[in-house]
Amino acid sequence: MKIYSAEQLQKADSLSIKNQNISSTDLMERAAGLVFNQIHSRLEGSDIEIKIFCGIGNNGGDGLVIARMLLEHGYKVKVFIVNYSEKRSRDFLINYDRFKNITKDWPVLIKNQNDFPKIEEGDFVIDAMFGIGLNRPIEGWVSALVEHINKSGAFILSIDMPSGLYAEQVPGNTAGIIKANFTLTFQSPKFTFFLPQTMDYVGEFQVLDIGLDREFLAKTNTNARLIGKEQARLLYKNRKKNSHKGDYGHTLIVGGSYGKIGSIVLSATAALKTGAGLCSVFSPECGYEIIQTALPEAMVITDNQKKHLSEIKIDFEPDIICFGMGAGTGDAALNAFEKLLKETKLPMLIDADGLNMLSKNKALLDLLPERSVLTPHPKELERLIGKWDDDNHKIKKVQKFINKYNVILVLKGAHSFCFSKEEIFINNSGNAGMSTAGAGDVLSGVISGLMSQKYDPVIAAVFGVYLHGLAGDLAAEKMGYEAITAGEITNNLGGAFLELFREEENLN
Numbered sequence: 001m002k003i004y005s006a007e008q009l010q011k012a013d014s015l016s017i018k019n020q021n022i023s024s025t026d027l028m029e030r031a032a033g034l035v036f037n038q039i040h041s042r043l044e045g046s047d048i049e050i051k052i053f054c055g056i057g058n059n060g061g062d063g064l065v066i067a068r069m070l071l072e073h074g075y076k077v078k079v080f081i082v083n084y085s086e087k088r089s090r091d092f093l094i095n096y097d098r099f100k101n102i103t104k105d106w107p108v109l110i111k112n113q114n115d116f117p118k119i120e121e122g123d124f125v126i127d128a129m130f131g132i133g134l135n136r137p138i139e140g141w142v143s144a145l146v147e148h149i150n151k152s153g154a155f156i157l158s159i160d161m162p163s164g165l166y167a168e169q170v171p172g173n174t175a176g177i178i179k180a181n182f183t184l185t186f187q188s189p190k191f192t193f194f195l196p197q198t199m200d201y202v203g204e205f206q207v208l209d210i211g212l213d214r215e216f217l218a219k220t221n222t223n224a225r226l227i228g229k230e231q232a233r234l235l236y237k238n239r240k241k242n243s244h245k246g247d248y249g250h251t252l253i254v255g256g257s258y259g260k261i262g263s264i265v266l267s268a269t270a271a272l273k274t275g276a277g278l279c280s281v282f283s284p285e286c287g288y289e290i291i292q293t294a295l296p297e298a299m300v301i302t303d304n305q306k307k308h309l310s311e312i313k314i315d316f317e318p319d320i321i322c323f324g325m326g327a328g329t330g331d332a333a334l335n336a337f338e339k340l341l342k343e344t345k346l347p348m349l350i351d352a353d354g355l356n357m358l359s360k361n362k363a364l365l366d367l368l369p370e371r372s373v374l375t376p377h378p379k380e381l382e383r384l385i386g387k388w389d390d391d392n393h394k395i396k397k398v399q400k401f402i403n404k405y406n407v408i409l410v411l412k413g414a415h416s417f418c419f420s421k422e423e424i425f426i427n428n429s430g431n432a433g434m435s436t437a438g439a440g441d442v443l444s445g446v447i448s449g450l451m452s453q454k455y456d457p458v459i460a461a462v463f464g465v466y467l468h469g470l471a472g473d474l475a476a477e478k479m480g481y482e483a484i485t486a487g488e489i490t491n492n493l494g495g496a497f498l499e500l501f502r503e504e505e506n507l508n
């Protein structure tokens with residue numbers, strides 16, 4: 001699903017009005033009608049009072065239409081106009097009149113702090129103050145009102161966006177942003193819904209297709225795309241009936257050190273469970289029996305050194321080398337890595353201590369084979385590219401980095417971001433149960449397993465991240481969050497492949 005910018009959505013808005021021969025008021029009615037249906041299907045006529053805070057632009061206009069529809073269906077509604085400006089939009093005014101025509105309980109104007117209504121825990125609040133038209137931080141008494149609503153403990157539903165949040169930029173100051181429990185957003189999720197600094201303001205979200213101009217949306221390129229099941233299933237490559245293990249490639253997992261052999265076992269198991277035809281593991285000598293016992297399907301080659309890597313010698317050519325898990329960053333391992341990079345042009349995935357070695361010796365970055373995949377978590381990324389001011393700055397730095405070194409970078413997190421030169425792919429699977437030791441090792445195995453099957457590195461990264469998250473989601477369904485271990489994610493990879501093609505009503 002493409003993630004359009006506020007500007008692109010505004011353009012789509014005016015084009016739709018023109019091409020569909022409707023008025024902007026009709027489009028507002030359509031959008032707000034979809035919101036009403038969602039609320040109505042959940043509240044089912046409940047007699048709870050709904051407090052709706054409307055701005056004076058089109059987001060506020062949406063709020064007024066929703067208020068009217070709720071009132072017409074017998075809900076108790078109290079509307080407040082947040083009078084942050086005298087400059088009302090046309091559709092706001094039209095819907096202000098329409099609302100006033102059906103009730104004697106007219107909207108209450110809020111002009112300053114003295115006008116704030118009482119909001120209690122358990123109240124239902126609709127936030128329709130600002131949407132994609134926000135162009136500067138919320139200040140003064142309006143910011144105080146946002147705090148008042150946030151502190152109330154009420155359930156907050158934001159329309160289009162939590163008021164105070166921009167669609168693309170991280171705000172300098174987070175005072176004055178609504179902290180929604182749920183956001184119903186129009187046509188496309190907004191980029192800030194996925195950034196670590198801003199995602200908590202959005203709560204759960206759902207995208208409502210308000211039928212904006214299809215042709216414009218199809219031909220418009222976006223900087224980012226959300227990957228859900230519908231998109232991920234298109235990336236899957238069928239296995240041929242007439243095939244053998246050689247068709248699915250040979251993954252070589254390199255890493256481990258004394259006490260950290262488990263990490264490479266996790267990666268290797270995940271590579272095999274993702275469909276790699278063959279998997280070999282290169283580890284320090286101390287890993288030999290552990291790996292052979294834990295994973296009889298893998299072949300094991302060992303270093304001359306007992307406890308750490310020192311020289312990576314192999315007498316076959318794998319399809320992909322996955323390097324770094326549990327390897328440590330000692331001089332001997334670093335030398336081994338440098339030699340490997342100098343000698344190989346094979347596709348590579350670098351994870352964990354492999355990334356830390358690149359940070360320790362930045363000259364190694366120039367030796368990376370083209371289109372290698374790097375899978376840092378935020379701390380590993382910081383070591384690699386240095387500190388950033390905010391999430392937007394971080395993204396700019398990553399883009400500069402991947403262009404300079406011609407690599408693909410997966411920044412892991414609650415929503416992992418896959419950076420390719422062309423686009424950012426934001427993952428929408430996974431859960432907090434996956435914040436557990438070794439989950440990243442499993443991911444590096446999954447992506448390597450796909451690369452060994454000749455998935456393009458960008459697709460392997462995007463698809464691998466999605467499958468990994470989906471396996472985590474299946475694990476959570478069975479055992480809740482806390483009991484998920486990295487190995488449980490791997491155990492659910494088979495289920496994740498099956499789940500990809502299971503039909504259901506809501507594809508997220």
Ligand SMILES: NC(=O)C1=CN([C@@H]2O[C@H](COP(=O)(O)OP(=O)(O)OC[C@H]3O[C@@H](n4cnc5c(N)ncnc54)[C@H](OP(=O)(O)O)[C@@H]3O)[C@@H](O)[C@H]2O)[C@@H](O)CC1
Binds near residue numbers: 057
């Ligand atoms: N496009 C679509 O797909 C559809 C969109 N629809 C809806 O329209 C919404 C966008 O509406 P919108 O453009 O009228 O802007 P909105 O967010 O209501 O802000 C109002 C005005 O506030 C002002 N302002 C800004 N920042 C400020 C601040 N900090 N403090 C004080 N004032 C500030 C600024 O005006 P300014 O004062 O800068 O001239 C701005 O114009 C969108 O989110 C969705 O809900 C649907 O109805 C149909 C389909």
Ligand SMILES: Nc1ncnc2c1ncn2[C@@H]1O[C@H](COP(=O)(O)OP(=O)(O)O)[C@@H](O)[C@H]1O
Binds near residue numbers: 440
């Ligand atoms: N809250 C979360 N929601 C979704 N995915 C998560 C969450 N926490 C962790 N993950 C995923 O789990 C993995 C953790 O990787 P990493 O931090 O490298 O762990 P480790 O170093 O222990 O292997 C990443 O793929 C990350 O995206």
Ligand SMILES: [K+]
Binds near residue numbers: 129131158163
């Ligand atoms: K809003």
